[in-house]
Amino acid sequence: MHYVRVSTADAGAYVTGDAITFTVPDPDGNLAGVRLVQDVRIPGDQLNFRRSGNRWELVIGRPPVTRMEYLLEFTSHSSTWTGLDPGNPRTVDGAFGRKSVIEFPGYQPPEWLSEPRVPGNSVTLNVPARQVDAAITVRVWMPADAADDEPLPLLLAHDGPEYDALSDLTGYLSAGVTGGWLPRMRAGLLAPGPRNRWYSANAGYARALSQAVIPTLAGRFATKARVGMGASLGALAMLHAHCRHPGSFEALFLQSGSFFSPEYDKHERRFPHYRRIAAFVAAVEAGRLAGRAIAVSLTCGVIEENLANNRAMTDALTALGYQANLREVPDMHNYTAWRDAFHPGLTELLWRAGS
Numbered sequence: 001m002h003y004v005r006v007s008t009a010d011a012g013a014y015v016t017g018d019a020i021t022f023t024v025p026d027p028d029g030n031l032a033g034v035r036l037v038q039d040v041r042i043p044g045d046q047l048n049f050r051r052s053g054n055r056w057e058l059v060i061g062r063p064p065v066t067r068m069e070y071l072l073e074f075t076s077h078s079s080t081w082t083g084l085d086p087g088n089p090r091t092v093d094g095a096f097g098r099k100s101v102i103e104f105p106g107y108q109p110p111e112w113l114s115e116p117r118v119p120g121n122s123v124t125l126n127v128p129a130r131q132v133d134a135a136i137t138v139r140v141w142m143p144a145d146a147a148d149d150e151p152l153p154l155l156l157a158h159d160g161p162e163y164d165a166l167s168d169l170t171g172y173l174s175a176g177v178t179g180g181w182l183p184r185m186r187a188g189l190l191a192p193g194p195r196n197r198w199y200s201a202n203a204g205y206a207r208a209l210s211q212a213v214i215p216t217l218a219g220r221f222a223t224k225a226r227v228g229m230g231a232s233l234g235a236l237a238m239l240h241a242h243c244r245h246p247g248s249f250e251a252l253f254l255q256s257g258s259f260f261s262p263e264y265d266k267h268e269r270r271f272p273h274y275r276r277i278a279a280f281v282a283a284v285e286a287g288r289l290a291g292r293a294i295a296v297s298l299t300c301g302v303i304e305e306n307l308a309n310n311r312a313m314t315d316a317l318t319a320l321g322y323q324a325n326l327r328e329v330p331d332m333h334n335y336t337a338w339r340d341a342f343h344p345g346l347t348e349l350l351w352r353a354g355s
Helices: 160-167 169-179 203-220 233-244 274-285 307-319 335-340 345-354
Strands: 003-008 011-016 019-025 031-038 050-052 055-061 067-076 080-083 091-094 097-103 120-129 134-143 152-157 186-190 223-231 251-255 295-301 323-329
Touching: 011 097, 019 031, 019 067, 031 055, 067 335, 091 160, 091 335, 120 169, 120 203, 134 160, 134 169, 134 203, 152 203, 152 345, 160 169, 160 186, 160 335, 169 186, 186 203, 203 223, 203 233, 223 233, 223 345, 233 251, 233 274, 251 345, 274 307, 295 307, 295 345, 307 323
Parallel strands: 152 186, 152 223, 223 251, 251 295, 295 323
Antiparallel strands: 003 011, 011 019, 019 055, 031 067, 050 055, 067 080, 067 097, 091 097, 120 134, 134 186
C-alpha cells in the first residue's frame, strides 16, 4: 500500500492507497466549516469536511491524476475565505495564484528540469498592430551566441510570459539546446493583451499575428520554420490564425485547447465570445476553414472539461489530412500539467522544424 504524507504535525493531506485524508486542526472551535476547492471532478456533495474531535477531516477517493492542486474554503461564525492548506507545505503557482498540491505516488516531474542549461539572451519588441489598435509585446529568447542573421526555427507562444514564469518554457528550450535534444532556436513569447477578446477566434487578432508580428520578427531574425504554441484559448487562437492565414506556421503545439462546440460545451455559453468560437470550430470540422494541412500535436488532461472537444478536433484535423495526434495526460488544466507535457510532442515538432 502506498502511503504519502504531505503535512505538518497532525494537519495536511495523507494519501493511503486509493484514498486521500485531509485534516485541519481547530482546537479552539473557531471554524464553523471547511470545504475542499478542487477541479478534479469530485462531486460537490463530497467536499465538506466533518468535525472530528478537535479537528476537521475529509476522506475522498483518489482522482485519476498523478497530482492534484487545491485550496480550502474556511467558514468561521462570521465570514468565509479561501486559502492554502495550512498543513501542506507543498504549493505551486498558477494562472490564478498559488495553490496547495499533492503529488501522488508515481508522479515524476520532467527530467529536463534538472538538466544543465546555458542561459540565453532576450530582446523585447513592441509591435504596432493596427488590426487590433494596439501594440503586441513579444519577448524573443535565443541562445546567447545566436546572431540575428543565423537562420533558426522560431517557436511563437501565446501567453508566452506566463508559460515562461509558470512552466519554465525557456528553461526547457535552454536545457534542450544545451543537451542537444532540441535544435538551436528562438522563441517569441507573446504577451496576451486583452486575452479573452484577442484569443477567441478574433479575425483582427489573427491578421495582426500574420501581418504584423510575424513579418516584424522575420525582418529582425533569420527564420527557418515557425511553430505556433498555446494553451486553452491560446491554443484555439493559434489554430484560428493558421486556418485564416495558412502560411503562418509549419506546425502547431496545442494544449487543452478551448475548441468549444454546442455538443460538448453548453456550460460555456455565458462566455462573451462563445458563439464566435463555436462558429469557427464548426467551420473547421466541416472542412470550410481547414487551412493548410500541417503537423499538429495536442495535449489535454484525462478528466478536463475540454477533453471531448480536443478529441473531436483531433479527429476533424486528421480527417482533413493533418498529421494530428492527441496525448491525454494524467493532470488537469494548469501550467504544471502543460509543462510536464512538453515532451515528447513539442520536442518532436521543434526537432523537425530545425532539420
